[in-house]
Amino acid sequence: MEKKIREALRYLGYGRNAADDRTYALIEDAFANLKKEAGPRSVSRIFDMSRTEDGRILIGKMNIESRSLSRNLAGCSQIVLFGATLGAGVDRLITRTSLTDMAKAVVVQACAAALLEEYCDECQLSIGEELRKEHLYLRPRFSPGYGDFDISYQEPLMRMLDCAKTIGLTMTDSYMMTPTKSVTAVIGISPVEDRCPVEGCEACDKTDCAYRR
Amino acid sequence: MILERLGKELLFFDGGMGTLLQEKGLEPGELPETWNLTHGDEIEEIHRAYIQAGSDIILTNTFGANALKFHDDGFSLEEVVRSAIQHVKNASRDAGNGREIYTALDIGPTGKLLKPMGDLDFEDAYEAFKEVMILGEQAGADLIHIETMSDTYELKAAVLAAKENTSLPVFATTIFDERGKLLTGADVPSVVALLEGLRVDALGINCGMGPDQMFPVLEQFLHYTSLPVIVKPNAGLPKQRDGRTVYDVSPEEFALDMQRIVEMGACVAGGCCGTTPDHIRKMTESCRGMKLQPVTEKNFTVVSSYGQSVFLGEGSKIIGERINPTGKKRFKQALKEHDLDYVLREGITQQDNGAHILDVNVGLPDIDEPALMKEVVQELQSVTSLPLQIDTVDAVAMERALRIYNGKAMVNSVSGKQESMDKVFPLIQKYGGVVIGLVLDEDGIPADADGRVRIAEKIIAEAAKYGIRKKDIVIDALAMTISSEPEGAKVTLETLRRLRDEIGVCTVLGVSNISFGLPCRPVVNAAFYTMAMMNGLSAGIINPSSEDMMKAWYAFHALMNLDANCERYIGKYAPIQSEAKASAGTMSLQAAIERGLKEDAHNITAVLVQTQAPLDIINSQLIPALNTVGDGFEKGTVFLPQLLMSAEAAKSAFAVLKEKMDKSGEVREKKGTIVLATVKGDIHDIGKNIVKVLLENYSFDVIDLGKDVPPETIVDTVLEREIRLVGLSALMTTTVVSMEETIRQLREKAPWCKVMVGGAVLNQDYADMIGADFYGKDAMQSVHYAQKLFGTES
Missing domain, CATH: 3.20.20.20 (Dihydropteroate synthase-like)
Structure with missing residues (x-):
């Protein structure tokens, strides 16, 4: 089974259970509609990073206190700031579908999340390929809100990537990304090749999360 | 005056600012506008270099200077804008050599997404632009240059702010991608339609791409617009090198491409990111003296939304008429009950059935039409990209809708009556739009074609007095x-x-x-x-x-x-021939609902009601089906999509039963009324909508207050309707704060009211901490809690 379908089922709460034909039909339909409405875009920039004596992480003007991010970036002296979005068309599709059929709406929502993850994985792989030529390797991507990496870092991160201008990604006053199907992340660049470079979920400390793989 | 030269001779803008500042030490994430006050000499040096390179128009260093983006405790916005303009003036005096140099107040986007997709109110965006523009005019700007806009809505707020609060010429440019779209989806004709409707003085493209990638987009601009076109490309596409962003089109290549751009028909040329005084010098040297292509009047009748444009005169277009209460009992009821979902569904259905434009009429006696019209227009634009036709006789409603509309609207209507034309044309003049002219006047409707054509001519002639062209009039x-x-x-x-x-x-x-x-x-x-x-x-x-x-x-x-x-x-x-209708003959309603078959449930119910009483059908089939599915969900054998498919099937069966009961005057007893809301600051509402569908299935009346709902609104509703149960949803830690505040206010003003909460970040501990009465880990839990509270558990 395609990974993004498996992921969509996971978001829908199926866990390892098999879904029925009608749910599969909804999933197929949802991916078809998403294909029409999604305008995936991404932006990434490489920055130097350093650490203060008390373990804070410095990236440009960002001064971050986060043990989980710190652990994730152990041994790195550069990072990639990454932003990606599926665009506002997907939000409209979800709103529109919610008005006419909630079963379809939850499936579109789950499929959009799966599509976004797939897109981020692809972007990350291609960034990683470039760096590999220089014998540099990517760590799993780590987003504001994971572990103790405070969500408020979303703001400077998006400013440093100029997300509004480059990919049309903005943030509300309560740090929610708009369009909603979007991701921002810090990806460590390490001279040592280790661990799975793509998947983000395992890197998260929130072990009681209902959606953990 | 720049307008005397615009479109008659080639004018040159300056080039990039940000890239040069970074070379001088501006850090990533630092606000470049503060440099007007901390590094004034460097800013003037850059301006001087561009003037010496041949620029006629110099942009002030104010791209991000607006209250929404510029947060620096050290300096006020006023200081920033005043000093920015002074720097250009100083540089012009020092380096202009008597040439006329124009100071353009540079206005970039706020960096926020406007409602309904984001959280920035249209009028708040307008106010932010207005503040800077008034300061800019006072400080001596010669024109306002709005640029790098990727959202037509924000663009409209900026242009309106400039037009309504200053007397300066307005230039506006947008950022297109290689597919010829804005980030928010608009195509070239819809941007042109919007900007021409708002009567800017020049329009065009900047940033995003290098000069050669802009050719196809420029071609479209020149095809559709009747205004002078501005082109300001980047020095190529940005590339990463050693952790820095670099642009690699050389000054020579840039100049060559810009020559081509002027040959194609651009009237104002300059550079954006990555371009330097060298790029601009090469450009002015190779382009100066080139003859301009004449700016010609185009004749397209076009309406637009944020995402698409519709051309009239190509085939025949379909304007959906269903959003209109005239003669529709159900629609009237929806408007009175403020059931906007019903109105939106009418829009979606028409779009699915092939409409190109949607007429919007919400006029009813005893209704605040201006407020409702504004709300419906905004909500419709969150679910459909079809252009809208504002249909009202109320001038206030018409203006509110035209102001808030994202795009160039169709307007229904004006007539040949002088009073009507005096009222409607000023609005079209200000906001743009394609207006329908009815062929009737003070003497009524002419009985023959001669008379009708004469009135059409009268309408067109009167419109011309306002500068409204024939292409923006459609005769009914x-x-x-x-x-x-x-x-x-x-x-x-x-x-x-x-x-x-x-x-x-x-x-x-x-x-x-x-x-x-x-x-x-x-x-x-x-x-x-x-x-x-x-x-x-x-x-x-x-x-x-x-x-x-x-x-x-x-x-x-x-x-x-x-x-x-x-x-x-x-x-x-073609598909209709092959589609075999599944026979629903042998299936029971209960089975159809359990399997989540929406259409079958509807059809079977329609047959059943002919022989059975609605309440019997509910008790013997619907409720057992819902219980079976609900139990399965809780045991983990039925999953969320299946639960909701069944809920939707039940809903379609209920709709049939309700119709029957309404006719016979029979009433299905409601179990209680519950208020649902996604809390303030939170814009995710899918969880709340799931709960709503299930509660309604179980005979609860739900008042859905929507998303991003202030605590006060929730409290007021609870007090007004004496509500016993509120359900609140929040997705993130940052918005649980509003949930807590809502609970606090409810406790104070409505101590009788119970509160159940749910959402991704919540758990029992968290719910206890913020003082909720109940935490529902899934939608069925909230149904059980409501049943227990209202004493209806079956």
Whole structure:
């Protein structure tokens, strides 16, 4: 089974259970509609990073206190700031579908999340390929809100990537990304090749999360 | 004055600012605008270099200087804007050599997304732009240059702010990608339509791409616009090198491409990110003295939304007429109960059925039409990208809607009455729009085509006094029913033909009036529709759910070779042959609901109600089905999509039963009324919507307050309706704060009211901490809690 379908089922709460034909039909339909409405875009920039004596992480003007991010970036002296979005068309599709059929709406929502993850994985792989030529390797991507990496870092991160201008990604006053199907992340660049470079979920400390793989 | 030279001689903008500042030490994430006060000499040096390179127009270093983006405790916005303008003035004095240099107040986007997709209110964006623009004019700017806009809505707020609060010329440029779209989806004609409607002085493209990638987009601009075009490319596409962003088009290559751009027809040329004084010098050296292509008047009749444009005069367009309470009991009820979801569904259905434009009429006695019109227009634009037609006789409602509308709207309508024209044309002049002119005046509706054509001419002539061109007027030839006007259809058809052939104006018609008072109206309507299209009807205002009308439309376009290879026709009607209707004969309603078969549930119920009482059907089939599925969900054998498919199937069965019960006056007892809301600051509402569907299935009345709901609104609703249970949803830690505040206010003002909460970040501990009465880990839990509270557990 395609990974993004498996992921969509996971978001829908199926866990390892098999879904029925009608749910599969909804999933197929949802991916078809998403294909029409999604305008995936991404932006990434490489920055130097350093650490203060008390373990804070410095990236440009960002001064971050986060043990989980710190652990994730152990041994790195550069990072990639990454932003990606599926665009506002997907939000409209979800709103529109919610008005006419909630079963379809939850499936579109789950499929959009799966599509976004797939897109981020692809972007990350291609960034990683470039760096590999220089014998540099990517760590799993780590987003504001994971572990103790405070969500408020979303703001400077998006400013440093100029997300509004480059990919049309903005943030509300309560740090929610708009369009909603979007991701921002810090990806460590390490001279040592280790661990799975793509998947983000395992890197998260929130072990009681209902959606953990 | 720059306007005396604009479009007559080639004018040069300056080049990039940000990249040069970074070279001088500006850090990533630092606000470049603070440099006006901390590094004034460096800023003036850059301006001087551009003036010496030949720029006529210099942009102030104010791209991000607005209250929403500029947060620096050290400096006020006023200081920043004043010093920024002074730097350009100083540089012009020092380096201008007597040449006239224009100071352009640079205005970039706020960096926030506007409602309904984001959280920034249109008027708040407007206020932020207004503040800077007033400061800029006071400080001596010669023009306002709005640039790098990727959202037509924000662009509209900026242009309106400039037009309403300053007397400066307004230039506006947008950032297109290689597919010819803005980030928010708009195409070139919709941007041109919007900006021309708002009457900017020049428009165009900047940033995003290098000069050669801009050729195709520029070509489109030149094809559609009647205004001078500005082009300011980057020095190529940004690339990463050693952790820095670099642009690699050389000054020589840039100059060569810009020459081509001027040859194509641009009137104002400059550079954006990555361009330097060297790029600008090479450009001015190689382009100075080039003759401009004349700026010509284009004749497209086009309406637009944030995401698409619709051209009238190409085939016949369908304007959906269903968002209108006239003669519709259910629709009236929805408006009175403020059931906007019902209104939005009417819009979605028409779009699915093939409408190109949606007419929006919410006029009812005893209703605040201006407020409702504004709200409906905004909500519709969050679910459909079809352009809207603002249909009202209330000038206040018309203005509110035109102001808030994202795009260039269609307006229904103005008539040949002087009073009507005096009222409507100033609004079109200000906001732009394509307005429908009704061929009636103080003397009524002329009985013959001559009279109608004369009124059309009068409307067009009066509009011209406001600078509104014929292309922005569409004449309604008026259809009068043939049951009382035997010549009615013939007069209308002749009027259509003459308007097309003699006046050269687009036309529109409310088609179905023709059959008023006759039996089997669709037969007459469809035939008349075809005849009208044959006589030049640019757009029919019809019901896209009417199969007869749609058949006529598809057939006409296939017959007249307006549907290449009959593709649309085949796409529409070929599948019908093969679609075998599944027989629902043997399935029970209970089984249909358990399996989540929406249409079957509907059809089976329609049969059942003929022999059984609705309440019996509910008790013997619906409730057992819902219980089975609900139990399965809790045991982990049924999953969320299946639970909701069943809920939707039950809903479609209930709809049939409700119709029957309404007719017989029978009432299904409601179990209680529950208020649901996603809390303030939170814009994710899917969880709340799931809970709503299930509660409604279990006979609860739900008042859905929507998303991003302030605590006060929730408290007021609870007090007003004496609500016993509120359900709150929040997705993130940052918005649980509003949930806590809402609970606090409820405790204070409505201590009797219970609160249940749910959402991704919540758990029992968290819910206890913020003082909720109940935490529902899934939607079924909230149903059980509500049943327990209202004592209805079965």
